[in-house]
Amino acid sequence: MNKKWYKETFDQVTMSQESIEKLKQLEYQPRKKKVLLTKTLRYAAAFLLTFMIADVAVYAASGSGIIQRVTAVIDGKSYQVDLEKKTDEKGNDYFEGHIVESDTKDEQNNTDNSVATDCDTKHLFAINEITGQMSAALKYYDPQSHYTEAWDNATMAEYLGVDVIEAISVLPSEYEMKYTGGEAFTVTYENAGTLVEDRACYEFEGRDHKKVTVLVSKLRTPYDCLYQLDTEKATSFRLQNGDILQVLVAAQFKPDNANEYAFYVADFEYEGVYYRIEMENIESYCLDNFIRKLLEQ
Amino acid sequence: MDRTEYIRTVETYANDIYRVAFCYCRNKNDAEDVVQNVFLKLLQTEQEFLDELHKKKWLLRVTANQAKDFCASYWKQKVVSMETVMPESGVFMNAKEPSELYEAVMSLSQKYRPVVHLYYYEDYSVKEIAEILNIKETAVQTRLMRARQKLKDILKEAWQDE
Numbered sequence: 001m002n003k004k005w006y007k008e009t010f011d012q013v014t015m016s017q018e019s020i021e022k023l024k025q026l027e028y029q030p031r032k033k034k035v036l037l038t039k040t041l042r043y044a045a046a047f048l049l050t051f052m053i054a055d056v057a058v059y060a061a062s063g064s065g066i067i068q069r070v071t072a073v074i075d076g077k078s079y080q081v082d083l084e085k086k087t088d089e090k091g092n093d094y095f096e097g098h099i100v101e102s103d104t105k106d107e108q109n110n111t112d113n114s115v116a117t118d119c120d121t122k123h124l125f126a127i128n129e130i131t132g133q134m135s136a137a138l139k140y141y142d143p144q145s146h147y148t149e150a151w152d153n154a155t156m157a158e159y160l161g162v163d164v165i166e167a168i169s170v171l172p173s174e175y176e177m178k179y180t181g182g183e184a185f186t187v188t189y190e191n192a193g194t195l196v197e198d199r200a201c202y203e204f205e206g207r208d209h210k211k212v213t214v215l216v217s218k219l220r221t222p223y224d225c226l227y228q229l230d231t232e233k234a235t236s237f238r239l240q241n242g243d244i245l246q247v248l249v250a251a252q253f254k255p256d257n258a259n260e261y262a263f264y265v266a267d268f269e270y271e272g273v274y275y276r277i278e279m280e281n282i283e284s285y286c287l288d289n290f291i292r293k294l295l296e297q
Numbered sequence: 298m299d300r301t302e303y304i305r306t307v308e309t310y311a312n313d314i315y316r317v318a319f320c321y322c323r324n325k326n327d328a329e330d331v332v333q334n335v336f337l338k339l340l341q342t343e344q345e346f347l348d349e350l351h352k353k354k355w356l357l358r359v360t361a362n363q364a365k366d367f368c369a370s371y372w373k374q375k376v377v378s379m380e381t382v383m384p385e386s387g388v389f390m391n392a393k394e395p396s397e398l399y400e401a402v403m404s405l406s407q408k409y410r411p412v413v414h415l416y417y418y419e420d421y422s423v424k425e426i427a428e429i430l431n432i433k434e435t436a437v438q439t440r441l442m443r444a445r446q447k448l449k450d451i452l453k454e455a456w457q458d459e
Contacts, residue, residue, distance in 0.1 A: 005455075007417070010414070010418050013319055015315045022333075024304050234330075
């Protein structure tokens with residue numbers, strides 16, 4: 001009788017047909033995450049750098065409208081890439097990169113190694129050919145057709161609707177977090193007056209190598225990399241006003257203590273503003289508190 | 298595994314896997330996440346299945362592992378999901394309200410729920426449950442015994458002695 005009752009009860013626990021149909025559509029693709037280090041981290045050895053040729057726009061930190069040869073790392077290998085600035089039918093500038101192929105076999109196979117994508121991609125990076133290091137950079141805006149303005153924190157806070165510097169106060173006072181960013185944020189407009197770049201980067205440092213970085217934008221996701229860390233999960237926060245916030249959190253364990261996090265990243269969007277919060281050597285409960293402080297101001 | 302076989306496997310086992318995942322997660326969205334991960338594992342695996350019985354046990358074993366990892370993750374422990382602060386909705390596709398047996402089973406601790414489910418719903422033996430969950434048979438027996446006692450305490454006469 002118990003089994004019959006149990007089966008009758010749990011026969012009713014089923015997935016929706018829609019969810020089952022989605023399962024049928026699943027396809028396995030080898031995981032290729034586009035990952036770029038935006039800064040040197042203490043546990044950098046744990047990170048993996050991978051680039052997909054089709055999705056990467058490569059541009060040289062200097063130069064525009066010219067063909068320039070740069071070094072790019074794609075799928076873990078170094079390539080020489082010739083860059084040429086082009087414009088698509090919508091008037092968007094983009095850079096097309098052609099890998100300078102030295103492999104005889106590929107030349108014989110006439111492999112098309114061109115790399116092209118429009119400037120809206122968030123996966124741009126700059127190559128420093130002198131040091132051989134890669135660093136993230138904002139999308140390239142042609143100075144001929146754009147101009148910049150400097151906004152102070154009050155102006156940026158009013159524009160975003162949140163005050164990030166104010167929100168950091170929720171972290172424990174013993175962390176001694178201090179704002180180490182600049183006094184002004186640079187925003188970019190097209191000559192016609194359209195705001196095209198509004199990304200604000202707030203950086204805070206505290207004692208014992210504690211760091212918080214907050215990237216914010218109303219125009220697009222403000223980050224230019226994905227981190228491949230030990231764990232990643234979409235999770236939910238319930239805010240005071242009842243809204244449910246969906247946050248993607250990735251975290252890296254400490255090498256000497258697999259139960260503690262050295263670094264974690266939270267990506268989310270709320271009321272039209274995109275956020276990325278990175279925390280290093282900070283207790284993870286602080287992330288919850290910080291997000292709530294930020295959004296419930 | 299070819300596409301036809303994969304789709305047939307989804308149609309046949311998705312709900313079975315979902316129920317086991319639900320026993321761990323106790324909410325629809327997380328359980329569906331686990332199910333998706335299980336089928337991704339199926340797509341990736343090179344495991345050759347001897348028969349359907351073997352395949353199902355493999356799927357349930359992967360489900361248990363995926364669900365345990367999911368529940369053990371820091372963020373899962375830290376964040377309260379919507380379903381645990383609000384009455385669950387959409388779990389029971391046809392019934393209007395969860396039954397008392399459902400409530401009783403969901404109130405058991407996590408280590409008992411999958412054992413109970415695999416025994417009462419999937420009809421697995423103690424030995425098979427031990428293989429699927431990768432625990433000792435004695436552990437299965439102990440958990441089953443304790444779960445039954447707890448269910449008896451909650452459900453009183455409605456739950457028959459075994």
